[in-house]
Amino acid sequence: MNNTFKTIALAVLLTSTVTACAYTTDPNQNNNQDHTMDETNTNTASDSEDSVQSNNNNDEGAENDMNDAEAIVWPEVNLQKKDEGEAVVQLQKTLITLGYVVSEDGIYDDATTRAITDIQLQLDNVLAVGVYNAETRKALKNMDIKALETKIKPGKELSNERSEPVSGSDATETAMITNPYDQLALVNKANALPKDYVPIDLVVPDVRFPFEEDYPKKQLRKVAADALEALFAEADQAGITLFAQSGYRAYSTQVFLFNRYAEKHGVEEANKFSARPGESEHQTGLTMDVTSESVDFRLVTDFGETPEGQWIKEHAADFGFIIRYPEGKEDITLYQYEPWHLRYVGEKTAQEIMNNALTLEEYFNEK
Ligand SMILES: [Zn+2]
Numbered sequence: 058m059n060n061t062f063k064t065i066a067l068a069v070l071l072t073s074t075v076t077a078c079a080y081t082t083d084p085n086q087n088n089n090q091d092h093t094m095d096e097t098n099t100n101t102a103s104d105s106e107d108s109v110q111s112n113n114n115n116d117e118g119a120e121n122d123m124n125d126a127e128a129i130v131w132p133e134v135n136l137q138k139k140d141e142g143e144a145v146v147q148l149q150k151t152l153i154t155l156g157y158v159v160s161e162d163g164i165y166d167d168a169t170t171r172a173i174t175d176i177q178l179q180l181d182n183v184l185a186v187g188v189y190n191a192e193t194r195k196a197l198k199n200m201d202i203k204a205l206e207t208k209i210k211p212g213k214e215l216s217n218e219r220s221e222p223v224s225g226s227d228a229t230e231t232a233m234i235t236n237p238y239d240q241l242a243l244v245n246k247a248n249a250l251p252k253d254y255v256p257i258d259l260v261v262p263d264v265r266f267p268f269e270e271d272y273p274k275k276q277l278r279k280v281a282a283d284a285l286e287a288l289f290a291e292a293d294q295a296g297i298t299l300f301a302q303s304g305y306r307a308y309s310t311q312v313f314l315f316n317r318y319a320e321k322h323g324v325e326e327a328n329k330f331s332a333r334p335g336e337s338e339h340q341t342g343l344t345m346d347v348t349s350e351s352v353d354f355r356l357v358t359d360f361g362e363t364p365e366g367q368w369i370k371e372h373a374a375d376f377g378f379i380i381r382y383p384e385g386k387e388d389i390t391l392y393q394y395e396p397w398h399l400r401y402v403g404e405k406t407a408q409e410i411m412n413n414a415l416t417l418e419e420y421f422n423e424k
Contacts, residue, residue: 125154125202125206126201126202128150128151128154129151129154129155129202129205130147130150130151131148131151131194131197131198132144132145132147132148132189132194133194135188135189135190135191135194135405136148136165136188136189137165137170137187137188137189137190137241137403137405137406138165138166138167138169138170138187138188138239138241139164139165139421140164140165141163141164141165142163143163145163145164145165145169146161146162146163148165148169148189149161149162149163149169152169152172152173155176155205155206155209155211156211157172157175157211157212158211159172165189167236170187170236170239170241171187171215171235171236171239172211173187173188173189173193174186174187174214174215174236174238174239175211175212175213175214175215176193176197176209177193177238178213178214178215178238179208179209179210179213179214180193180196180197180208181196182196183196184258184278184279184280185214185238185257185258186238186239186240186280186403187236187238187239187240187241187242188240188241188403215235215236215238230247231246231247231248231249231335231336232247232248232249233248233249233251234248234249234250234251237250237251237254237256237341238256238257240280240343240401240402240403241402241403241406242341243417243418243421244336244337244338244340244341245336245390245391245417245418246328246332246333246336246391248336249333249335249336250308250335250336250337250340250341251335252308252334252335253308254308254340255307255308256278256305256341256342258278258279258280258342259276259277259278259279259305259342260276260277260278260279260282261275261276261277261282262275262277262281262282262283262285262286262289262301262304262345263286264285264286264289264299264301265289265298265299265300265301266300266301266302267300267302267348267350267354273305273306273307273310274302274303274304274305274306274339275301275304275305276304276305276342277304277305277342277343277344277345277401278305278341278342278343278401280343280401281342281343281344281345281377281401284376284377284378284401285301285345285376285378285399285401287376288372288373288375288376288378289301291372291375291376292365292368292369292372295368297364297365297368298349298350298365299347299348299349299365299369300347300348300349300350300354301345301346301347302345302346302347302348302354302356302397303339303345303346303356304339304342304344304345304346305339305340305342306337306339306340307340308334308335308340311332311333311334311335311337311339311340312334314331315327315331315332315333315334318330318331329391329392329393330392330393338381338398338400343400343401343402344381344398344399344400344401345399346395346397346398346399347365347369347397347399348360348365348397349363349365349366351363351364351365356395356397356398357397358393358394358395358396360396360397361384361394361396361397366396366397369396369399370396370411373399373407373411374404374407374408374410374411374412375404375407375408376404376407377401377402377403377404377406377407378399378400378401378402378407379399379400379402379406379407379410379411379417380395380396380398380399380411381395381398381399381400381416381417382394382395382398382416383414383416384396386416386419389416389418389419390416390418400417402417406420
């Protein structure tokens, strides 16, 4: 870790106009912004709570605490990255009152995701996923302003700790993902995870594996493990027997694997089917490769044609998973078709992606 990086990261954190956009490449992705801002400004102008402003929330004092208490309103709906509207404005106002640097523009952007993730990391028994969900809302609503101010320190968990990207050293520009906890983090050949990122909530899902050993690759983050268990249970009901083959993979394991593939096939070829270290979704703990006995538990494209592969394609989104590298999208994902590679993104996003035959890249660049 060098000081320049710390300084840059701190500057990003403290500058409201800069979003933590390490994992978006399209600066126009929020081009509905103007319309939305008009709409939300109109809406909030008639809102009685609008008179409570929190610009001076750095001041101390009883009177200000009163204002703060009134300004703390937790929206009753679930919100996540890319959502827009009045509820997002309300959430952002509350975040600002708590001391977070986010814009009040009604767009659940990277900065908002980051603030929610930072809060989740400081709450007990709440998963850090970057989505403003029922679990988070419940925990926050149980706390009054004093408890919130005591417990939540803005930027405490997701602040200026960044490590340098180690891959993409040659022709490719690789951005560093600054919020790897985000369940919607885009990890690909242009956006790498920090090499020291290890998910904090890894568990072994209670599903079928084609081996007995307790390999680390059995693990997933809790949010994805719960979803995978539900997916497997539903498959069982339908007479579909799935096997989980490979989930979480540590950075160091990916170094080993990629080097081995590169030695055998050359770096360029290896990069088409294996990820360079830091660029593997498996490091997020949100990804599981699944397979079936009918393809001898291998990870092969034929799996997509089996009843198990077909069932997965049909039902994965119901449980928040997407087929991350679909057929025909190789030029976008830069990976070959992988019908076995499931990535957890949550049900809302998964439905949109699978129903519209999108990739995660397209999901973030369109709309
Ligand atoms: Zn995979």
